[in-house]
Amino acid sequence: xxxxxxxxxxxxxxxxxxxxxxxxxxxxxxxxxxxxxxxxxxxxxxxxxxxxxxxxxxxxxxxxxxxxxxxxxxxxxxxxxxxxxxxxxxxxxxxxxxxxxxxxxxxxxxxxxxxxxxxxxxxxxxxxxxxxxxxxxxxxxxxxxxxxxxxxxxxxxxxxxxxxxxxxxxxxx
Amino acid sequence: xxxxxxxxxxxxxxxxxxxxxxxxxxxxxxxxxxxxxxxxxxxxxxxxxxxxxxxxxxxxxxxxxxxxxxxxxxxxxxxxxxxxxxxxxxxxxxxxxxxxxxxxxxxxxxxxxxxxxxxxxxxxxxxxxxxxxxxxxxxxxxxxxxxxxxxxxxxxxxxxxx
Numbered sequence: 001x002x003x004x005x006x007x008x009x010x011x012x013x014x015x016x017x018x019x020x021x022x023x024x025x026x027x028x029x030x031x032x033x034x035x036x037x038x039x040x041x042x043x044x045x046x047x048x049x050x051x052x053x054x055x056x057x058x059x060x061x062x063x064x065x066x067x068x069x070x071x072x073x074x075x076x077x078x079x080x081x082x083x084x085x086x087x088x089x090x091x092x093x094x095x096x097x098x099x100x101x102x103x104x105x106x107x108x109x110x111x112x113x114x115x116x117x118x119x120x121x122x123x124x125x126x127x128x129x130x131x132x133x134x135x136x137x138x139x140x141x142x143x144x145x146x147x148x149x150x151x152x153x154x155x156x157x158x159x160x161x162x163x164x165x166x167x168x169x170x171x172x173x
Numbered sequence: 174x175x176x177x178x179x180x181x182x183x184x185x186x187x188x189x190x191x192x193x194x195x196x197x198x199x200x201x202x203x204x205x206x207x208x209x210x211x212x213x214x215x216x217x218x219x220x221x222x223x224x225x226x227x228x229x230x231x232x233x234x235x236x237x238x239x240x241x242x243x244x245x246x247x248x249x250x251x252x253x254x255x256x257x258x259x260x261x262x263x264x265x266x267x268x269x270x271x272x273x274x275x276x277x278x279x280x281x282x283x284x285x286x287x288x289x290x291x292x293x294x295x296x297x298x299x300x301x302x303x304x305x306x307x308x309x310x311x312x313x314x315x316x317x318x319x320x321x322x323x324x325x326x327x328x329x330x331x332x333x334x335x
Binding site (some may be wrong): 014015016017018019020021022023024026027046047048049050051052053054055056057058059060061064065068069070073076077079080083084085086087088090091092094096097098099102105106108109110111112114115116117118119120121122123125127128129130133134135139140142143144145146147150151157160161163164165166167168169170171172173 | 192202203205206207208209210211212213214215216217220221224229234239240242243244246247248250253254258261262264265266267268269270271272273274275276277278279280281282283284285286288292297298299300301302303305306307308312313314316320321324325326327328329331332333
Protein backbone atom coordinates (compact mmCIF):
# COMPACT_ATOMS: atom_id res chain seq x y z
CA UNK A 1 0.00 0.00 0.00
CA UNK A 2 2.77 2.45 0.90
CA UNK A 3 4.50 1.72 -2.41
CA UNK A 4 1.30 2.43 -4.31
CA UNK A 5 0.77 5.64 -2.38
CA UNK A 6 4.31 6.83 -3.01
CA UNK A 7 4.00 5.89 -6.69
CA UNK A 8 0.80 7.90 -6.93
CA UNK A 9 2.02 10.99 -5.07
CA UNK A 10 5.41 11.24 -6.76
CA UNK A 11 4.08 10.77 -10.29
CA UNK A 12 1.25 13.24 -9.64
CA UNK A 13 3.79 15.87 -8.64
CA UNK A 14 5.60 15.49 -11.98
CA UNK A 15 2.46 15.90 -14.05
CA UNK A 16 2.30 19.68 -13.74
CA UNK A 17 5.91 20.42 -14.72
CA UNK A 18 6.01 18.08 -17.72
CA UNK A 19 6.12 20.74 -20.42
CA UNK A 20 6.68 18.76 -23.61
CA UNK A 21 4.78 15.73 -22.36
CA UNK A 22 6.13 12.39 -21.24
CA UNK A 23 9.13 12.72 -23.57
CA UNK A 24 10.39 15.57 -21.42
CA UNK A 25 9.73 13.63 -18.25
CA UNK A 26 11.78 10.51 -18.97
CA UNK A 27 15.00 11.54 -17.14
CA UNK A 28 12.97 12.44 -14.04
CA UNK A 29 11.21 9.10 -14.25
CA UNK A 30 14.58 7.37 -14.49
CA UNK A 31 15.85 9.24 -11.44
CA UNK A 32 12.78 8.42 -9.42
CA UNK A 33 12.30 4.77 -10.32
CA UNK A 34 15.92 3.62 -10.73
CA UNK A 35 18.19 5.91 -8.69
CA UNK A 36 15.98 6.97 -5.79
CA UNK A 37 13.38 4.28 -5.17
CA UNK A 38 15.16 1.39 -6.90
CA UNK A 39 11.87 0.00 -8.13
CA UNK A 40 13.75 -1.37 -11.16
CA UNK A 41 17.28 -1.41 -12.58
CA UNK A 42 18.47 0.75 -15.44
CA UNK A 43 18.38 -2.12 -17.96
CA UNK A 44 14.72 -2.82 -17.21
CA UNK A 45 13.95 0.90 -17.51
CA UNK A 46 15.62 1.00 -20.93
CA UNK A 47 13.69 -2.10 -22.01
CA UNK A 48 10.35 -0.68 -20.82
CA UNK A 49 11.13 2.50 -22.73
CA UNK A 50 11.75 0.39 -25.86
CA UNK A 51 8.52 -1.58 -25.39
CA UNK A 52 6.51 1.62 -24.94
CA UNK A 53 8.06 3.06 -28.10
CA UNK A 54 7.30 -0.02 -30.18
CA UNK A 55 3.80 -0.69 -28.83
CA UNK A 56 0.71 0.96 -30.27
CA UNK A 57 -0.57 3.71 -28.02
CA UNK A 58 0.64 6.90 -26.41
CA UNK A 59 4.22 7.17 -25.19
CA UNK A 60 3.18 7.51 -21.56
CA UNK A 61 3.09 3.71 -21.57
CA UNK A 62 6.61 3.76 -20.07
CA UNK A 63 4.93 5.05 -16.93
CA UNK A 64 2.29 2.33 -17.13
CA UNK A 65 4.99 -0.36 -17.34
CA UNK A 66 6.87 1.06 -14.36
CA UNK A 67 3.63 0.96 -12.37
CA UNK A 68 3.00 -2.60 -13.50
CA UNK A 69 6.50 -3.61 -12.44
CA UNK A 70 6.01 -2.08 -8.99
CA UNK A 71 2.58 -3.45 -8.22
CA UNK A 72 0.93 -5.43 -11.03
CA UNK A 73 -2.20 -4.35 -12.87
CA UNK A 74 -3.29 -2.02 -10.05
CA UNK A 75 0.13 -0.41 -10.11
CA UNK A 76 -0.17 0.11 -13.87
CA UNK A 77 -3.54 1.82 -13.53
CA UNK A 78 -2.46 3.92 -10.53
CA UNK A 79 0.73 5.10 -12.28
CA UNK A 80 -1.11 6.04 -15.48
CA UNK A 81 -3.79 7.89 -13.53
CA UNK A 82 -1.24 9.67 -11.37
CA UNK A 83 0.72 11.07 -14.28
CA UNK A 84 -2.43 12.23 -16.08
CA UNK A 85 -4.92 13.62 -13.56
CA UNK A 86 -3.30 16.90 -12.43
CA UNK A 87 -2.50 18.07 -15.96
CA UNK A 88 -5.94 16.92 -17.20
CA UNK A 89 -7.71 19.09 -14.66
CA UNK A 90 -5.42 21.97 -15.50
CA UNK A 91 -5.95 21.75 -19.27
CA UNK A 92 -9.70 21.43 -18.76
CA UNK A 93 -9.82 24.92 -17.27
CA UNK A 94 -6.83 26.40 -19.07
CA UNK A 95 -8.11 25.77 -22.58
CA UNK A 96 -11.33 27.63 -21.80
CA UNK A 97 -9.32 30.47 -20.31
CA UNK A 98 -6.88 30.72 -23.24
CA UNK A 99 -9.56 30.41 -25.91
CA UNK A 100 -11.66 33.03 -24.12
CA UNK A 101 -8.86 35.58 -23.91
CA UNK A 102 -9.71 38.93 -25.45
CA UNK A 103 -6.10 40.00 -25.98
CA UNK A 104 -4.58 38.02 -28.88
CA UNK A 105 -1.06 39.16 -28.05
CA UNK A 106 -1.33 37.71 -24.55
CA UNK A 107 -2.79 34.52 -25.99
CA UNK A 108 0.12 34.13 -28.39
CA UNK A 109 2.72 35.02 -25.76
CA UNK A 110 1.56 32.25 -23.43
CA UNK A 111 1.72 29.71 -26.27
CA UNK A 112 5.17 30.88 -27.41
CA UNK A 113 6.59 30.79 -23.89
CA UNK A 114 5.28 27.31 -23.15
CA UNK A 115 6.42 26.16 -26.60
CA UNK A 116 10.00 27.29 -26.00
CA UNK A 117 10.10 25.56 -22.61
CA UNK A 118 8.76 22.38 -24.20
CA UNK A 119 11.47 22.42 -26.92
CA UNK A 120 14.23 22.83 -24.34
CA UNK A 121 12.90 20.12 -22.05
CA UNK A 122 12.36 17.59 -24.83
CA UNK A 123 15.90 18.09 -26.16
CA UNK A 124 17.35 17.93 -22.65
CA UNK A 125 15.44 14.73 -22.06
CA UNK A 126 16.73 13.09 -25.24
CA UNK A 127 20.28 14.00 -24.24
CA UNK A 128 19.98 12.55 -20.73
CA UNK A 129 18.10 9.42 -21.74
CA UNK A 130 20.63 8.69 -24.50
CA UNK A 131 23.39 8.75 -21.87
CA UNK A 132 21.44 6.35 -19.65
CA UNK A 133 20.35 3.73 -22.14
CA UNK A 134 22.73 3.73 -25.10
CA UNK A 135 25.53 1.22 -24.64
CA UNK A 136 28.44 1.65 -26.99
CA UNK A 137 29.19 3.61 -30.14
CA UNK A 138 26.87 1.61 -32.40
CA UNK A 139 23.85 2.65 -30.34
CA UNK A 140 24.81 6.32 -30.48
CA UNK A 141 25.37 6.02 -34.20
CA UNK A 142 21.88 4.53 -34.62
CA UNK A 143 20.39 7.34 -32.51
CA UNK A 144 22.07 9.99 -34.63
CA UNK A 145 21.05 8.27 -37.88
CA UNK A 146 17.47 8.19 -36.59
CA UNK A 147 17.55 11.94 -35.94
CA UNK A 148 18.91 12.63 -39.42
CA UNK A 149 16.42 10.36 -41.19
CA UNK A 150 13.47 11.64 -39.15
CA UNK A 151 14.39 15.25 -39.86
CA UNK A 152 15.18 15.01 -43.55
CA UNK A 153 12.90 12.29 -44.89
CA UNK A 154 9.22 11.45 -44.51
CA UNK A 155 9.73 7.87 -43.35
CA UNK A 156 7.13 6.62 -40.92
CA UNK A 157 8.68 6.24 -37.43
CA UNK A 158 7.53 2.63 -37.37
CA UNK A 159 10.01 1.75 -40.15
CA UNK A 160 12.82 3.21 -38.08
CA UNK A 161 11.73 1.24 -35.03
CA UNK A 162 11.59 -1.94 -37.12
CA UNK A 163 15.06 -1.18 -38.48
CA UNK A 164 16.39 -0.69 -34.95
CA UNK A 165 14.81 -3.98 -33.86
CA UNK A 166 16.35 -5.82 -36.83
CA UNK A 167 19.81 -4.36 -36.20
CA UNK A 168 19.48 -5.38 -32.56
CA UNK A 169 18.38 -8.92 -33.37
CA UNK A 170 21.44 -9.41 -35.58
CA UNK A 171 23.62 -8.21 -32.72
CA UNK A 172 24.83 -4.99 -34.31
CA UNK A 173 23.78 -2.75 -31.42
CA UNK B 174 -5.52 1.21 -30.30
CA UNK B 175 -4.16 1.68 -33.79
CA UNK B 176 -1.72 4.30 -32.60
CA UNK B 177 1.54 2.82 -33.83
CA UNK B 178 4.26 5.45 -33.76
CA UNK B 179 2.13 7.86 -31.77
CA UNK B 180 -1.57 8.44 -31.58
CA UNK B 181 -1.77 11.91 -33.09
CA UNK B 182 -2.01 11.20 -36.84
CA UNK B 183 -4.67 8.66 -36.12
CA UNK B 184 -6.56 11.02 -33.83
CA UNK B 185 -6.54 13.69 -36.52
CA UNK B 186 -7.88 11.27 -39.14
CA UNK B 187 -10.73 10.14 -36.91
CA UNK B 188 -11.71 13.49 -35.42
CA UNK B 189 -11.28 15.75 -38.44
CA UNK B 190 -11.51 13.62 -41.56
CA UNK B 191 -13.85 10.75 -40.77
CA UNK B 192 -16.21 11.95 -38.04
CA UNK B 193 -15.92 15.69 -38.82
CA UNK B 194 -16.28 16.57 -35.14
CA UNK B 195 -13.88 19.47 -35.59
CA UNK B 196 -12.57 21.52 -38.50
CA UNK B 197 -8.88 21.25 -39.30
CA UNK B 198 -8.24 24.74 -37.92
CA UNK B 199 -10.07 24.03 -34.70
CA UNK B 200 -8.11 20.81 -34.29
CA UNK B 201 -4.78 22.60 -34.83
CA UNK B 202 -5.62 25.33 -32.35
CA UNK B 203 -6.63 22.74 -29.78
CA UNK B 204 -3.54 20.64 -30.43
CA UNK B 205 -1.38 23.74 -30.11
CA UNK B 206 -2.65 24.37 -26.61
CA UNK B 207 -2.49 20.70 -25.62
CA UNK B 208 1.10 20.20 -26.76
CA UNK B 209 2.49 23.08 -24.79
CA UNK B 210 0.81 22.68 -21.44
CA UNK B 211 2.44 20.17 -19.10
CA UNK B 212 1.28 16.57 -18.96
CA UNK B 213 0.80 13.73 -21.43
CA UNK B 214 -0.09 15.39 -24.77
CA UNK B 215 -2.55 12.78 -25.90
CA UNK B 216 -4.43 12.77 -22.64
CA UNK B 217 -4.60 16.55 -22.79
CA UNK B 218 -6.01 16.35 -26.30
CA UNK B 219 -8.61 13.80 -25.25
CA UNK B 220 -9.67 16.09 -22.41
CA UNK B 221 -9.95 19.07 -24.78
CA UNK B 222 -11.92 17.28 -27.47
CA UNK B 223 -14.10 15.39 -25.01
CA UNK B 224 -14.95 18.42 -22.89
CA UNK B 225 -15.77 20.44 -25.98
CA UNK B 226 -18.69 18.15 -26.74
CA UNK B 227 -19.83 16.76 -23.44
CA UNK B 228 -18.17 18.67 -20.62
CA UNK B 229 -16.60 16.73 -17.78
CA UNK B 230 -18.25 13.48 -18.80
CA UNK B 231 -17.00 13.79 -22.35
CA UNK B 232 -13.48 14.47 -21.12
CA UNK B 233 -13.57 11.37 -18.92
CA UNK B 234 -15.08 9.18 -21.64
CA UNK B 235 -12.56 10.30 -24.25
CA UNK B 236 -9.60 9.76 -21.95
CA UNK B 237 -10.71 6.31 -20.80
CA UNK B 238 -11.54 5.26 -24.35
CA UNK B 239 -8.09 6.28 -25.48
CA UNK B 240 -6.17 4.65 -22.64
CA UNK B 241 -7.81 1.31 -21.87
CA UNK B 242 -6.74 -0.55 -25.00
CA UNK B 243 -3.08 0.54 -24.94
CA UNK B 244 -2.80 -0.18 -21.20
CA UNK B 245 -4.05 -3.73 -21.75
CA UNK B 246 -1.64 -4.28 -24.65
CA UNK B 247 1.35 -2.89 -22.85
CA UNK B 248 0.70 -5.05 -19.77
CA UNK B 249 0.53 -8.05 -22.07
CA UNK B 250 3.89 -7.04 -23.55
CA UNK B 251 5.24 -6.59 -20.02
CA UNK B 252 4.26 -10.18 -19.21
CA UNK B 253 5.93 -11.44 -22.40
CA UNK B 254 9.01 -9.43 -21.48
CA UNK B 255 9.15 -11.12 -18.08
CA UNK B 256 9.21 -14.54 -19.73
CA UNK B 257 11.54 -13.88 -22.64
CA UNK B 258 13.88 -11.07 -21.60
CA UNK B 259 16.62 -13.60 -20.79
CA UNK B 260 17.02 -14.32 -24.52
CA UNK B 261 19.91 -12.45 -26.17
CA UNK B 262 17.78 -11.90 -29.29
CA UNK B 263 15.10 -10.09 -27.28
CA UNK B 264 17.72 -8.06 -25.41
CA UNK B 265 19.36 -7.04 -28.67
CA UNK B 266 16.04 -6.12 -30.24
CA UNK B 267 15.11 -3.88 -27.30
CA UNK B 268 18.54 -2.22 -27.38
CA UNK B 269 18.03 -1.38 -31.05
CA UNK B 270 14.50 -0.08 -30.49
CA UNK B 271 15.50 2.11 -27.55
CA UNK B 272 18.39 3.66 -29.50
CA UNK B 273 15.90 4.55 -32.26
CA UNK B 274 13.34 5.73 -29.67
CA UNK B 275 15.77 8.24 -28.20
CA UNK B 276 16.54 9.49 -31.71
CA UNK B 277 12.81 9.93 -32.43
CA UNK B 278 12.37 12.02 -29.28
CA UNK B 279 15.37 14.17 -30.17
CA UNK B 280 14.04 14.66 -33.70
CA UNK B 281 10.66 15.73 -32.29
CA UNK B 282 12.54 18.30 -30.25
CA UNK B 283 14.45 19.56 -33.29
CA UNK B 284 11.25 19.76 -35.36
CA UNK B 285 9.61 21.79 -32.62
CA UNK B 286 12.71 23.99 -32.53
CA UNK B 287 12.20 25.09 -36.13
CA UNK B 288 9.39 27.41 -35.07
CA UNK B 289 11.68 28.99 -32.46
CA UNK B 290 14.13 29.98 -35.17
CA UNK B 291 11.64 32.53 -36.52
CA UNK B 292 12.51 34.57 -33.42
CA UNK B 293 16.15 33.70 -32.61
CA UNK B 294 16.33 35.34 -29.15
CA UNK B 295 13.99 32.60 -27.97
CA UNK B 296 16.85 30.16 -28.48
CA UNK B 297 18.32 31.57 -25.25
CA UNK B 298 15.44 29.95 -23.37
CA UNK B 299 15.92 26.67 -25.23
CA UNK B 300 19.68 26.57 -24.62
CA UNK B 301 19.30 27.62 -20.99
CA UNK B 302 16.71 24.90 -20.40
CA UNK B 303 18.84 22.19 -22.02
CA UNK B 304 21.96 23.14 -20.06
CA UNK B 305 20.15 23.61 -16.75
CA UNK B 306 18.47 20.22 -17.01
CA UNK B 307 21.16 18.12 -18.70
CA UNK B 308 24.45 19.69 -17.70
CA UNK B 309 23.72 21.20 -14.30
CA UNK B 310 21.14 18.52 -13.42
CA UNK B 311 18.62 20.93 -11.98
CA UNK B 312 15.24 19.38 -11.12
CA UNK B 313 12.49 19.79 -13.71
CA UNK B 314 10.41 22.01 -11.42
CA UNK B 315 13.32 24.36 -10.82
CA UNK B 316 14.20 24.56 -14.51
CA UNK B 317 10.64 25.52 -15.38
CA UNK B 318 10.46 28.01 -12.52
CA UNK B 319 13.72 29.75 -13.41
CA UNK B 320 13.23 29.77 -17.19
CA UNK B 321 9.58 30.89 -17.19
CA UNK B 322 10.07 34.64 -16.56
CA UNK B 323 12.57 34.95 -19.43
CA UNK B 324 10.39 32.77 -21.67
CA UNK B 325 7.34 34.93 -20.97
CA UNK B 326 9.28 38.15 -21.50
CA UNK B 327 10.69 37.00 -24.87
CA UNK B 328 7.34 35.50 -25.89
CA UNK B 329 5.67 38.84 -25.23
CA UNK B 330 8.11 40.46 -27.66
CA UNK B 331 7.79 37.66 -30.19
CA UNK B 332 3.99 37.99 -30.10
CA UNK B 333 4.37 41.65 -31.01
CA UNK B 334 6.28 40.81 -34.20
CA UNK B 335 4.31 37.86 -35.50
